[in-house]
Amino acid sequence: MTHAHAPLAVVGGGLAGLIAAATLARGGREVHLFEGSRLGGRGRSEWMGEFAVNLGPHALYVQGLARRALLDLGVSIRGGRPPLSTLGLVEGELHPLPFTPMAAASTPLLTAGERFALARWVAGLALLRPESLRGRSVSQWLAPLAPRVRRVLGALVRVSTYCADLERFDAGAAAAQLQRALHGVLYLDGGWQSLVDGLRSRCEALGVVIHEHAAVRRVEGGLVTTDAGELGVSGAVLAVSPKVAHKLTGHPRLAEALDRATPVRAACLDLVLRGDVDPARRFALGVDRPVYVSEHSSVARFGPPGFTVVHAAVYGGQDVHGGTDPGLLRNELEEAMDLLYGDWRARQVHDRFLPAMTVAHDLPRPGEPRCPGRLAADLWVAGDWVQGEHLLLDAAVESALAAAAGLLARKAVA
Template structure:
């Protein structure tokens, strides 16, 4: 009995290392083609940075949202994997505040809003954002615009990044109506649906399974391998010191507060990058009745301690959440270092990041590799590309993502 090459390839087993968003999407994509998939996750639960803490305070690792005009949203929607998702209530938008010149304002400066209307393609790759924005709205408002995008880049000085990179994010964050949507119950609800869908397709999911470099080599001898871990973990696993890229560093602060009417919904710091959001405004299930969940991220410069970011967060809380100190029911602090996605410096784009195809049947997926998109969309696009290359034996030229929707690139 004869078989064609496609049939032969689709029956070759695929190993996925890492059970975060990228690993689950890569596994599902491959399994939908009929490929046997074995997914290994070193942690005892799946989800990676998309994990949500257990009750009573259902926190993500820093502020999280899905963007409804992005490819990840469409892919999830097509498979009925989003589940209930909350938009920002109108009343909450009226409680958004912008910290500028030391006080809270109801609106960002109009020049910043005008700049946000420009498409990313209007901004150059080779120039830093502050220099480019200064030519359009002056240095003071350029600084405000750069700091406004701290929520999407987790970087202490976004103005030093590529103008194209920052403008793509500014355009989408300031979009009207807002793109941000919030899975009810936190991102774990989406991870649960992804996991169930993967298992229904026959994916063998193994948690508490930490693979070594020799394990990877053995798996690669029997079929393609997708490494869907952090870039630091992939660097160690593959023994490849070239797997490095610029990322952010932020202090994270989670608070449970007893509810007070007219607390701010969002405090966006325009004097320096920083973001505080009351997530129970759109999803009350994230905290016990009568309480609200606040999450903050304050980017840190090299050498700055977490306490510096925490102090800044507390100052913003004093302004936007009066009396918060006497209302605290829960508090947790963390430092996110190199865990917040890729940042492109002037002269670089997503195409310059570590390539997905590493040769010898090994592929990378994650939020710091060569794929377009914003935040989790990089993990999504790289997972699709890694699965596609694995199934087709890597026949596409390195870095060829022509079949992806690159409108946000």
């Protein structure tokens, strides 16, 4: 890019773009943030009546990089931890999942020997070096365990990583995420919109020029082009999907990344119900199916009291049912709801079905690096598809911080 003293551009106003913009502005640069619709991306919450409900279930990792970065930028994070006690959905029945000592002692899902093997595996997890597993798949990693222990661990891997494709998922990345998950997650008051709003305020206070509803058409030769005109820039962070980043720049690394990407998908059913749900049935995971149901509102506030916000999801989404009929996914979600909360339909106030959500644009696969964040000294990409140590939002934040550091370091050298 040519304009050495020109501002920097961040394209994409999701959480990664907002964090990149705030970090660059805090580093003393003039920053323009371009967002094609409204700020927040997949991290925003949408109103369902009086309730600010996330687009599918969202949990912030207590030990994750995103939480640290948000706190460092002065964004307040309020919410609560979901219960550890979890039910397992197996062949149309509910049983305790052995994730707490009491449940482990009573669950019929495992024999005494299998419970011991599981407890030993979980105890070993904390001491494991995830790097030692890089290049192997999760399936290979779990292969020595008994099939029923593997099944239970499959549910644990899915809920911690969102990934249902254990054959193509790098065991090192999964192990690192499982270690972080052991420290718990937070459901946030006001949904993840509270993070979007906090970051917007921070960006505004730092002087970031925010262009909302301003889709970028091209980033090339030191120019960012939108329908409203052109801006000369000295560098850019593309905090968008690999497809959009490729369309904007035509960069060959992005064509390659797009070609190889294995997206992580989910189908989600977001519900607001009148009244409370049985406290013993707040959280359930499929053991023989990649299903998740969790009530989020007992530990975080999304709207007025007296109502319950429940998120249900099928990990893998359309990949699970061969990719065609969203009705099959909805049936699967409703069947899980029927099993947990028989009368939920009579109490339903709002529902939103999202059959094809992209949770992450690329999965860490064994032996295959993801797209590098640095495409050139003045051109970086950020998102949950960029190479790094983390997953999900933490990966998006990791690459956003790396991009900001790279562009700021360039100024220091110049």
